[in-house]
Amino acid sequence: MDIARALLTNPLDDLLGYQLRRASAALMGELARELDRIGLKATEASVLILIDANPGITQSEIGRALNIKRANMAPLAAMLDLRGFISRQKADGRSQGLIVTTVGADHCRRAQEAMRRHDIRIRDALPKGLAAKLQSALPALWQMSSEQEPAA
Amino acid sequence: MDIARALLTNPLDDLLGYQLRRASAALMGELARELDRIGLKATEASVLILIDANPGITQSEIGRALNIKRANMAPLAAMLDLRGFISRQKADGRSQGLIVTTVGADHCRRAQEAMRRHDIRIRDALPKGLAAKLQSALPALWQMSSEQEPAA
DNA sequence: TATTGTTATACTCTATAACTATA
DNA sequence: TATAGTTATAGAGTATAACAATA
Numbered sequence: 507m508d509i510a511r512a513l514l515t516n517p518l519d520d521l522l523g524y525q526l527r528r529a530s531a532a533l534m535g536e537l538a539r540e541l542d543r544i545g546l547k548a549t550e551a552s553v554l555i556l557i558d559a560n561p562g563i564t565q566s567e568i569g570r571a572l573n574i575k576r577a578n579m580a581p582l583a584a585m586l587d588l589r590g591f592i593s594r595q596k597a598d599g600r601s602q603g604l605i606v607t608t609v610g611a612d613h614c615r616r617a618q619e620a621m622r623r624h625d626i627r628i629r630d631a632l633p634k635g636l637a638a639k640l641q642s643a644l645p646a647l648w649q650m651s652s653e654q655e656p657a658a
Numbered sequence: 659m660d661i662a663r664a665l666l667t668n669p670l671d672d673l674l675g676y677q678l679r680r681a682s683a684a685l686m687g688e689l690a691r692e693l694d695r696i697g698l699k700a701t702e703a704s705v706l707i708l709i710d711a712n713p714g715i716t717q718s719e720i721g722r723a724l725n726i727k728r729a730n731m732a733p734l735a736a737m738l739d740l741r742g743f744i745s746r747q748k749a750d751g752r753s754q755g756l757i758v759t760t761v762g763a764d765h766c767r768r769a770q771e772a773m774r775r776h777d778i779r780i781r782d783a784l785p786k787g788l789a790a791k792l793q794s795a796l797p798a799l800w801q802m803s804s805e806q807e808p809a810a
Numbered sequence: 811t812a813t814t815g816t817t818a819t820a821c822t823c824t825a826t827a828a829c830t831a832t833a
Numbered sequence: 834t835a836t837a838g839t840t841a842t843a844g845a846g847t848a849t850a851a852c853a854a855t856a
Contacts, residue, residue: 514719522793528800575848576816577850580817583815599854600813600856625675631802648681716838728837
């Protein structure tokens with residue numbers, strides 16, 4: 507029965523899109539396990555890092571930068587606020603600027619370290635020079651498909 | 659306010675893992691839209707293609723090949739069966755061999771065409787030679803992280 | 811009119827636990 | 834004991850629609 511696994515014909519293996527998906531899913535799972543030790547989900551960590559780098563940023567701006575819908579940003583920001591990682595201050599009457607608290611900054615730092623370690627592992631698993639080429643080529647892929655919201 | 663978007667500092671942009679995730683998500687979304695016109699979800703299409711290439715394959719074998727848990731394969735196979743795309747025949751008493759029906763074969767062919775077109779678009783969006791390098795390098799990424807189920 | 815934040819809701823994918831029946 | 838299939842359930846991410854308040 508184990509033999510059957512090796513004899514399998516998988517047409518998907520020839521597809522670059524499929525390989526990208528598998529690689530991305532596996533790497534995300536691995537990073538998620540690392541971030542879990544800090545008590546953060548991948549999305550929460552990303553948002554936290556973006557706020558830390560851009561104090562006063564609004565939820566809508568974060569959503570546009572990370573491709574997260576406004577509707578999904580609301581509970582995300584509420585949770586980070588509830589846990590004391592960020593604070594929200596009225597900036598506009600309808601919008602609010604987000605900043606990272608002292609407690610949040612500590613989590614942010616550890617999340618960034620985990621991500622950096624993770625990224626080094628990725629680069630080390632690739633043939634020399636490929637990481638740099640990928641870094642400059644990948645944005646074309648997710649901008650090729652109109653990933654951005656059409657209007658919503 | 660639009661200016662603020664351009665002035666954003668995004669530390670994640672420097673991370674290869676994040677770029678891979680964004681690219682993969684965008685490409686998957688695009689492929690999903692194509693497959694939707696055939697009436698298939700990405701997962702359904704993948705399973706259908708694998709069965710078509712390996713007549714008599716079992717659900718567990720599919721799960722191991724595509725990294726889908728047995729528990730999630732059950733409703734998936736049931737749906738493909740219900741829609742008349744595959745048939746299931748007892749092979750073992752506890753396992754059942756899956757084969758693609760005539761109707762299923764037609765959907766499978768169209769799904770494969772869509773995926774192939776999609777993959778060509780991906781390759782065309784990359785610098786010359788990068789696609790081939792990626793094709794051989796990516797498997798190392800999703801095998802580096804112990805993506806496989808530990809025992810389940 | 812357009813934008814911000816919010817709520818409610820639904821769907822997909824994924825994950826675990828537990829059960830049965832077979833091997 | 835281990836494996837195949839199944840069910841139930843939960844969590845995460847993402848999607849749309851609709852609303853109030855503000856610009």
